Amino acid sequence: MTGYMETTQESARDKLVGEKERHVKANARDYNDKFSYADNHIKTSKYNVLTFLPINLFEQFQRVANAYFLVLLILQLIPEISSLSWFTTIVPLVLVLVITAVKDATDDYFRHKSDQQVNNRQSQVLIGGSLQNEKWMNVRVGDIIKLENNQFVAADILLLCSSEPYGLCYIETAELDGETNLKVRQALTVTSDLEDITKLMDFDGEVICEPPNNKLDTFIGTLYWRDNKHPLDNEKMLLRGCVLRNTEWCFGMVIFAGLQTKLMQNCGRTQFKRTSIDKLMNTLVLWIFAFLICMGVILAIGNTILESWSGRNFQVFLPLDEFQNSAVFSGFLTFWSYIIILNTVVPISLYVSVEVLRLGHSYFINWDWKMYYSQTDTAAEARTTTLNEELGQVEFIFSDKTGTLTQNIMVFRKCSINGQTYGDVYDEFERKVEITEKTACVDFSFNALCDRSFKFYDGSLVEAIKLEDPAAQEFFRLLALCHTVMPEEKSEGHLVYQAQSPDEGALVTAARNFGFVFRARTPETITLCEMGRAVTYQLLAILDFNNVRKRMSVIVRNSQGQIKLYSKGADTIIFDRLDPSSEELMYTTSEHLSEFAGEGLRTLALAYKDLDEDYLDVWMKKLLFASTVIENREDQLAVLYEEIEQDLKLLGATAIEDKLQEGVPETIACLNLADIKIWVLTGDKLETAMNIGYSCNMLRDDMNEVFVISGHTLLEVQQQLRSANEHILGLSRVGSAGDEKANMLADDSVFEETIIAEYALIINGHSLAYAMEPQLEHVLLDLACLCKTVICCRVTPMQKAQVVELVKRHKRAITLAIGDGANDVSMIKTAHIGVGISGQEGMQAVLASDYSFAQFRYLRRLLLVHGRWSYFRMCNFLCYFFYKNFAFTLVHFWYGFFCGFSAQTVYDQWFITLFNIVYTSLPVLAMGLFDQDVNDQNSLRYPSLYKPGQQNLLFNKRQFFLCTLQGMGTSCLLFFVPYGAFSVLVKEDGSHFSDQQAFAVTIATSLVIVTSVQIGLDTHYWTAINHFFIWGSLTVYFAVLFAMQSDGMFGVFSSIFPFIGAARNCLSEKSVWLVILLTTVVCVVPSLAVSFLRVDLFPTLTDKVRHLQRFRNKQGPQEQNLRRVRRTSSRRSAYAFSHQQGYGELITSGKNMKESTVSSACSPGRTPHSPTWIENMLKRKNEVSCISDERTGAPERSSRAERFNSTPTGLNLSLTNR
Amino acid sequence: MVKQEREIGNRPDNTAFTQQRLPAWQPMLSAGIVIPGFVLIGLAFIGIGVALFVTSRSIQVLEMDYTGVEPTSPCFRCSDPDVKNCVCNLAFNIDTLFKGPVFFYYGLSNYFQNYRKYSVSKDDDQLSGDLDNFESPSDTCSPYETVGSVPIVPCGSIANSMFNDTFKLYQIVNGNEKLVPFDGKGIAWWTDYNVKYRNPSVTPLKNAFNNTVKPISWPKPAYELDTSDAANNGFINQDFLVWMRTAALPDFRKLYRRITEGDYAKGLPAGNYTLKIAYNYPVLSFQGRKMVVFSNVSWMGGKNEFLGIAYLVVGSMCVFMSIVMLIVYAKFKFPEED
Secondary structure, X not given: OHHHHHHHHHHHHHHHOOOOOEEEEOOOHHHHHOOOOOOOOOOOOOOOOOOHHHHHXXXXXXXXXXXXXXXXXXXXXXXXXXXXXHHHHHXXXXXXXXXXXXXXXXXXXXXXXXXXXXXXXXXXXXXXXXXXXXXXXXXXXXXXXXXXXXXXXXXXXXXXXXXXXXHEEEEEOHHHHOOOOEEEEEOOOOOOOOOOHHHHHHOOOEEEEOOOOOOOOOOOEEEEEOOEEEEEOHHHEEOOOOEEEOOOEEEEEEEEOHHHOHHHHHOOOOOOOOOHHHHHHHHHHHHHHHHHHHHHHHHHHHXXXXXXXXXXXXXXXXXXXXXXXXXXXXXXXXXXXXXXXXHHHOOHHHHHHHHHHHHHHHHXXXXXXXXXXXXXXXXXXXXXXXXXXXXXXXEEEEEOOOOOOEEEEEEEEEEEEOOEEEOOEEOOOOOEEOOXXXXXXXXXXXXXXXXXXXXXXXXXXXXXXXXXXXXHHHHHHHXXXXXXXXXXXXXOOEEEEEOOOHHXXXXXXXXXXXXXXXXXXXXXXXXXXXXXXXXXXXXXXXXXXXXXXXXEEEEEEOOOOOEEEEEEEOHHHHHHOEOHHHHHHHHHHHHHHHHHHHOOEEEEEEEEEEEOHHHHHHHHHHHHHHHHOOOOHHHHHHHHHHHHOOOEEEEEEXXXXXXXXXXXXXXXXXXXXXXXXXXXXXXXXXXXXXXXHHHOOOOOOOOOEEEEEOOOOHXXXXXXXXXXXXXXXXXXXXXXXXXXXXXXXXXXXXXXXXXXXXXXXXXXXXXXXXXXXHHHHHHHHHHHHHOOEEEEEOOOHHHHXXXXXXXXXXXXXXXXXXXXXXXXXXXXXXXXXXXEEOOOOOOHHHHHOOEEEOOOOHHHHHHHHHHHHHHHHHHHHHHHHHHHHHHHHHHHXXXXXXXXXOOOOOOOHXXXXXXXXXXXXXXXXXXXXXXXXXXXXXXXXOHHHHHHHHOOOOOOHHHHHHHHHHHHHHHHHHHHHHHHHHOOOEOOOOOEOOEHHXXXXXXXXXXXXXXXXXXXXXXXOEOHHHHHHHHHHHHHHHHHHHHHOOHHHHHHOOOOOOOOOHHHHHHOOHHHHHHHHHHHHHHHHHHHHHHHHHHHHOOOHHHHHHHHHHHHHHHOOOOOOOOOOOOXXXXXXXXXXXXXXXXXXXXXXXXXXXXXXXXXXXXXXXXHHXXXXXXXXXXXXXXXXXXXHHHHOOXXXXXXXXXOOOOHHHHXXXXXXX | OHHHHHOOOOOOOOOOOOOOOOOOEOXXXXXXXXXXXXXXXXXXXXXXXXXXXXXXXXXXXXXXXXXXXXXXXXXXXXXXXXXXXXXXXXXXXXXXOEEOOXXXXXXXXXXXXXXXXXXXXOOHHHHOOOOHHHHOOOHHHOOOOXXXXXXXXXXXXXXXXXXXXEEEEEEEEOOEEEEEOOEOOOOOOHHHHHHHOOOOOOOOHHHHOOOOEOOOOOOOOHHHOXXXXXXXXXXXXXXXXXXXXXXXXXXXXXXXXXXXXXXXXXXXXXXXXXXXXXXXXXXXHHOOEEEXXXXXXXXXXXXXXXXXHHHHHHHHHHHHHHHHHHHHHHHHOOOOOO
């Protein structure tokens, strides 16, 4: 998919080289035509009917293997060296090419189809004074088009006006960046009133803007209209690929069309990942190639010697051509002839077969029922089909936390109101009851507007509300008022909240269920339904949340005219700003907070403050002023906010559970048993991360030591790392000498093995930045590898990728990164294997990933079952494949010594042609696709079975050497046993029989039988398909053999099938069968004995499990008893942040603007899409670069960003430029 | 729940194939199979080996080199390439009855009939009687394609180098030479004689060879190869067919005649014999050797000690391995369960 995009794009880019800036005039096709901009016709397909063959062939021959065979083919056409007929190479080559071409053609056909579908979408274009339906492909730059709700945007257009007030419109950008939330675009004020056709017809503005590029979040341009200049930015653009939502219609002017749209420009190159086996295979093919040349040289020397000694004299019977008179030259020709003959050691079908296998394995992943998540109806998907066997070799897993380990579903669990905790359930003996599915939840039926899915178990809180406890009421009022959630009342009483972060949603939902229903909001009011009464608050200001402030506040005036400031935020922040009167409550609440955090809950402190009118007036004026200044606006606002958020009165605290995904601790435990190291890389706070670590069983109380690295300088970090290292290595000596020694020991990888004690390393992003410096990275890596658990918290997306890169670079291990959000994309792309969780945070991670599924726990099955099988199958496949080809080809080498080094072939040319592609391809494919040494249940039950993959045991250079050696041995026996027999072989009727064709048929038949027997021995899991293929291949061999050597075939093509009758004469002889039997047994028995002795003397775990499995099968199925991993509930004090991803609600200049405009134009029915929210959205869009930082919750972003070497711009690029 | 049941569009099929649960036979190399298997194979091979060996022993073979390298050899005189039409008499005697049917072979060694350029040097179409290829033989025949511009038929090195020593065997009965009749029928493969090689359907055969020349080394054209039997001429001449079926290895034998007729149907009785060899074929230039072989056959073909011995060796090795494996298994077998 990406490949073709590159080419088409490059051609598009080439055209644009000259374009420095773009001039587009509305409604002026003639004018715009001068510039020959791309039209809106997109072509993602690569070929058409005519160009398919040349282009596809050209591409295919760029592959080394294909080119190699092409060269061979050309060599074969030179008569002097042609030792094989052209068809021996061309038939397999054509077959390989055809298979690939068919695949490419199918892909391209679907692309054509989708192109056509897209190009033929209808769009309303303003032509000649009226709206006309046009196909997308006919839309031109400069056209004005109308979009209706839920339509895809046809091109990159400048928004001119819309059905909504102020020229606003809403779009969903899921196709562009994967974010599913709505975004807001707003037209220029001057164009927003062009609401009818005639006005639009007269619109003749000219846009001068940047040339096409792939930056999704910037646009620079100017609109020249009516002698005025209007600056344009990205907020006025609707990009192709977006969908118009919640907007009846809008008009826009096409700026970029077709391939020049930002969407198309963005379909860029993705890094092509290759597996380690791929790389090994390439090396091995080179080795084989060298080996081939060696054999060629040996035989050529043999030929030269023979020619110069005696061959010359044989000229009595075989006169040589004149140019061959030199023995050396004859040797030279022989060399090439032998290269041609022996070319089959580099099997032409290898690459195709490997691709077929991987495709099959991918399908098995896609088909796996046990990795299907019914709740979201998502099946696992292998998005890359080329990495499967590497899944069986993973040593390091880098996991995101939020959305990956956790569900990213926040549940309001507990609260502390005025020094009283709610949320725990006690039985009659005052003992805490563990909450399970069966625990009775509180009945919220008194509240008609409650959310039925909300569950709370502690009835006392409802009692308190019903008793109108003022603190409790104020508590929930705060929760209902202080947020940025948008309500949507689809039908009466059916409320849907659109929350920015799940935390906020959980809190507002809690308030809703406890009788403080947030019902509606306008820019200046918030309507609650408090215990059934509708109450409207005037919203005076929203003091936005951001990651420096870590709190948000609202200032509201209630119906009694009281002005209140409600504030919620991180406990430490709120506590710092409390009124002294709350001090006592603060201590109690603080205790509760520790308790909550200890249970892994995310906490938030709530406080309020009464404001008096005069003070507020002054403050509002200052705010107004501050929000209009240009310079340091943010800082000035922050100061203002700080000023008013003082002397707060504490209300209490909330505790939200960040629910772990199902089966996470079990999965982690199981993967740990498979020697897979799991590192958690999260943007979350240290304490939150640790909590999750404890709840995932990655951290345990019985661990020897948990090292927390949080230094602020390089030296500090170095010191901490070293001391941790020393601690582990048991070296207490301090000093430079000791240091050196510790380092030396730490470098010693053998030493790692001796560490039995369990350690954990927790490092924050700040320290990580230092620890990743070149001089420390080894220390860090050594330490990290000594630890059982590594958690990196508060890391930026860039750092995630860097950590992966570090391990990848130094450990030579296969890494897997798993995540669900945009901030994991860089890590997913960096790791050998990227896994995306198709979860809550949009599609970006999935789009960048190689595999995707819905739940973290499927990782276990993906690795331990599919990965292991894939690796196992691929390795066996490769071993056998090399064995087979060596056995097949080297016979020619041995024969060389007995045919005067004349490059005579042993086999019939047809046999050489068909051996790899017909006689032996299917059984080995069946083995590669279906073989199982251990079934899936046992693979999961014995995670240690995974270890051979990590250690690369099943296919490595040694294995390769062994299997080629076996192949050589077989070829040797295949030649010399018939050689011994044939020197004096006579038929039963006395006729001579030692002719070349009989010899060829005998060896060929032996070879096919030996390889079939060998594949039979290598197959562990004989399904019906294996049987069919193995027996079928043998049958086909004999059928083809007799058919090709039949009278009929000879009658038709006498010179192509010269082996007439050889099979009949040969295979009717008992002695030939005796030779074949002997050869087969001699070739197979040694390897059989060796493998039996190996299993007996040095049984691997696999062998043991196989035995067990067999034993069990005999006994019948047994109960699965999967060990449940005990969850330790340890008390850790942690203070989670409220907004995990809180983009700020900024009410600055925007607020003022709205106040002036909203009052005049806001219609009551349109409240859900209030400008407040719009402004927020706009703001958010501007701050796209902060997403990453804020998600990490890094507190002092501004000060740290530079030092982290991951500036917002850099992050921004990594997030969006894909 | 209703919702869940509805939205299962992406759910993969739960079939044995997609879930990789196909019923399968999972063989294992357990001691119970491998060790008895080895014993069985070993015993069977020893059995076959013994049978082959004994049979092979019972086959009589008489092999005589007549290259004439040694001055004492009766053919020494003929080995000089300058001597033409040389006949040498090879005398030998047979102690006991040489059981019939006796086959008479000639053998060549260090003769690379399998040399690639040699073995392709023929024109299959021509040899199957295609008259077009009489006029213009295939390039593969080069350099024995044409003489001047006249095509050679049969063309190519193989045909050109056809073995042309001839043999006559006499038994010395009471001092007189008694001709042992040779049977030259059906010594070539049936398929070669009937399918692969065909004379052009021109009568007389000679006319088909108009405008062609005989191979350079041949004394007579192809249609006169056998003057005694008109049907045994052209491309379906038995000796020609035998020669054209090129040998796999540089040392080879080819069947020359059977001895099946008259007094010799039961075999060659004990006595003295003389083989009169018309020595024409030069091999000394490339250190080649020529020999004649008398042999009879059994159910397994000709004498072949290699197979019998190989079977015995492999069989005993299997038995030996089974013992080793048994010991190893008894000592080190890993627990079947734990």
